[in-house]
Amino acid sequence: MSSVRLSFHFTRLTQSAPRSSWRAAAIGSRYMSQNISTTEEAAVSLDIEPSRLTVTKTMSPKELPASKSLMFGRTFSDHMLKIRWTEATGWEAPSIEPFGPIGLSPSATVLHYAQSLFEGMKAYRHEDGTVTMFRPDMNMKRMNSSAKRLALPAFDGNALLECIKELISLDRQWIPKEPGHSLYIRPTFIGTNGTLGVAPPTEALLFVITSPVGPYYPHGFKPVPLHGTTEYIRAAPGGTGAYKLAANYAPGVVAQKSAAKQGYAQNLWLHGPEHWLTEVGTMNLFAVIKDKDGITELITPPLDGMILPGVTRDSVLTLARNHASGIKRLGGLPDVIKVSERPINMGEIIQSSKEGRLIELFGTGTAAVVTPVDRIGYNGGDVTIPTGKDGMGPISEPLWAELVGIQTGAIKSNWNYVVAQ
Numbered sequence: 001m002s003s004v005r006l007s008f009h010f011t012r013l014t015q016s017a018p019r020s021s022w023r024a025a026a027i028g029s030r031y032m033s034q035n036i037s038t039t040e041e042a043a044v045s046l047d048i049e050p051s052r053l054t055v056t057k058t059m060s061p062k063e064l065p066a067s068k069s070l071m072f073g074r075t076f077s078d079h080m081l082k083i084r085w086t087e088a089t090g091w092e093a094p095s096i097e098p099f100g101p102i103g104l105s106p107s108a109t110v111l112h113y114a115q116s117l118f119e120g121m122k123a124y125r126h127e128d129g130t131v132t133m134f135r136p137d138m139n140m141k142r143m144n145s146s147a148k149r150l151a152l153p154a155f156d157g158n159a160l161l162e163c164i165k166e167l168i169s170l171d172r173q174w175i176p177k178e179p180g181h182s183l184y185i186r187p188t189f190i191g192t193n194g195t196l197g198v199a200p201p202t203e204a205l206l207f208v209i210t211s212p213v214g215p216y217y218p219h220g221f222k223p224v225p226l227h228g229t230t231e232y233i234r235a236a237p238g239g240t241g242a243y244k245l246a247a248n249y250a251p252g253v254v255a256q257k258s259a260a261k262q263g264y265a266q267n268l269w270l271h272g273p274e275h276w277l278t279e280v281g282t283m284n285l286f287a288v289i290k291d292k293d294g295i296t297e298l299i300t301p302p303l304d305g306m307i308l309p310g311v312t313r314d315s316v317l318t319l320a321r322n323h324a325s326g327i328k329r330l331g332g333l334p335d336v337i338k339v340s341e342r343p344i345n346m347g348e349i350i351q352s353s354k355e356g357r358l359i360e361l362f363g364t365g366t367a368a369v370v371t372p373v374d375r376i377g378y379n380g381g382d383v384t385i386p387t388g389k390d391g392m393g394p395i396s397e398p399l400w401a402e403l404v405g406i407q408t409g410a411i412k413s414n415w416n417y418v419v420a421q
């Protein structure tokens with residue numbers, strides 16, 4: 001039955017899009033095999049097809065904001081990308097349109113059951129004018145994995161990236177020129193069918209908006225104090241912590257408010273009776289400890305289903321491992337460094353702190369890249385975390401410098417995806 005549906009769609013696709021038929025057919029068959037293996041009942045769908053993209057430019061372009069006035073996520077560029085999907089017709093033609101409201105029925109499932117997921121990535125303007133994105137393939141992979149978790153359809157990440165590239169090229173004047181600035185890109189995918197049953201969405205909308213942003217720390221690195229949070233949880237085994245679902249974020253606001261009320265900047269999410277460290281606010285977490293033999297160990301909790309597989313986390317691990325193995329040495333890091341994805345709990349943090357072996361603790365994420373931590377409020381007291389003289393620790397600083405060097409084009413890397421030259 002499935003293969004009958006495939007040949008029907010294959011024929012329609014080659015007829016309606018002859019210029020790209022070979023590519024679309026390849027994408028279509030790839031999509032179909034994903035679809036069949038994950039949802040037996042789902043209709044075979046056309047995939048996202050960049051050659052069908054239409055562009056409607058705004059008649060009233062907005063004035064570009066002064067870069068120094070930018071606040072995260074408050075200003076949006078002139079255009080957005082929209083791609084609708086229905087179970088009956090598959091992915092419709094992508095369109096770039098003026099930024100504006102999206103019509104939704106008050107009964108849309110996204111509003112009732114949080115059928116919503118998103119991504120966060122950035123486009124950077126290099127000194128020579130080249131515009132790149134940093135490892136966007138990782139975001140596409142994660143977005144597909146989030147979609148699967150919500151029973152939303154899969155899609156070809158490269159095809160979506162092609163459409164995003166057109167959006168950024170069109171709005172490239174919105175990427176601020178000043179160092180440390182970038183264009184934040186927010187792909188979002190929601191269930192839109194207007195029926196109140198809790199079921200896989202039969203209609204959905206994928207849209208992408210972009211927002212110019214300044215450096216997270218305009219006045220240099222400022223270490224943050226964390227509240228070791230045990231009264232609320234962000235994620236649990238078998239839950240959704242490993243996916244970038246909207247539903248993971250709304251319940252964190254109360255916990256964040258509570259931490260702020262007690263004088264802390266972020267939550268340090270602790271799990272289970274042993275108080276395992278998981279994440280910091282909306283960042284992944286790294287600790288650096290000298291082991292009993294004096295070897296420096298860079299530790300991050302393993303991807304056990306509760307941790308979001310961060311692009312920055314993976315990049316930090318890769319850079320540190322490349323240094324350790326001699327593939328690419330980074331000045332400033334110790335010659336010998338052990339890189340571990342392993343559980344670490346508050347007991348180990350406190351013990352290593354008491355023994356003078358705790359070197360630093362930091363969060364990683366697209367927004368700030370690296371956020372140093374100077375204190376953890378825990379069990380009614382504070383654990384002090386060492387920080388370097390300019391706010392960053394001795395291990396995070398060289399890793400941060402390499403990452404930012406790559407993102408801004410000062411260091412050549414195949415992690416950069418060229419959007420426009």
Ligand SMILES: Cc1ncc(COP(=O)(O)O)c(C=O)c1O
Nearest residue numbers: 282283284308310311312365366
């Ligand atoms: C819960 C959570 N953890 C970690 C991260 C860091 O991920 P990335 O490095 O891909 O930005 C984010 C931000 O996206 C997040 O929301």
